[in-house]
Amino acid sequence: DVKVTQSSRYLVKRTGEKVFLECVQDMDHENMFWYRQDPGLGLRLIYFSYDVKMKEKGDIPEGYSVSREKKERFSLILESASTNQTSMYLCASSLWDRTTYEQYFGPGTRLTVT
Amino acid sequence: DAKTTQPPSMDCAEGRAANLPCNHSTISGNEYVYWYRQIHSQGPQYIIHGLKNNETNEMASLIITEDRKSSTLILPHATLRDTAVYYCIVRVETSGSRLTFGEGTQLTVNP
Numbered sequence: 695d696v697k698v699t700q701s702s703r704y705l706v707k708r709t710g711e712k713v714f715l716e717c718v719q720d721m722d723h724e725n726m727f728w729y730r731q732d733p734g735l736g737l738r739l740i741y742f743s744y745d746v747k748m749k750e751k752g753d754i755p756e757g758y759s760v761s762r763e764k765k766e767r768f769s770l771i772l773e774s775a776s777t778n779q780t781s782m783y784l785c786a787s788s789l790w791d792r793t794t795y796e797q798y799f800g801p802g803t804r805l806t807v808t
Numbered sequence: 809d810a811k812t813t814q815p816p817s818m819d820c821a822e823g824r825a826a827n828l829p830c831n832h833s834t835i836s837g838n839e840y841v842y843w844y845r846q847i848h849s850q851g852p853q854y855i856i857h858g859l860k861n862n863e864t865n866e867m868a869s870l871i872i873t874e875d876r877k878s879s880t881l882i883l884p885h886a887t888l889r890d891t892a893v894y895y896c897i898v899r900v901e902t903s904g905s906r907l908t909f910g911e912g913t914q915l916t917v918n919p
Contacts, residue, residue, distance in 0.1 A: 786851070
């Protein structure tokens, strides 16, 4: 059974803290993604990676960075958390396959920044 | 990628077929139609996708009109566990695996 896991389901951090959100997939997928989901705005892509040490900006990368040192792990970093980064964060992975772009999602991390 | 339009909410009785419509009138010839769903407090889950032919898998059927301007996702025998937000997404195969999720349709299956 395919699996994408995220380090925490719920997280509460203070403004200005450095925050790490971890994502691990066990499917040997090349692509990994970080999204945030907010009411009325749907899912928005923050960053994605198509290979180890490679990364591409998504639609809303400001205030975030990422790290992919191993194929199975993709980390999202909030260098200095702010209250407008309170959101649900979703990680996903997919195969690099031109005919099927099925993405597998993790359960999400609900981050609250106070 | 083409924009999609879905009704914000629908209801369905348990055991009956749920038919979820999606309009994508500006779809291009090389754009696929994808359906995902998101059960409350979970990440989105892939359901099915298609280009122009109707598709069926163990979860659902996808009916795409001949002009490809609209499609319908069919859950043949809806259960309470099918209550979720259903997203219709249209995307080009070459856009690097990016998916753009709109607001979707909240399907509520009633006992």
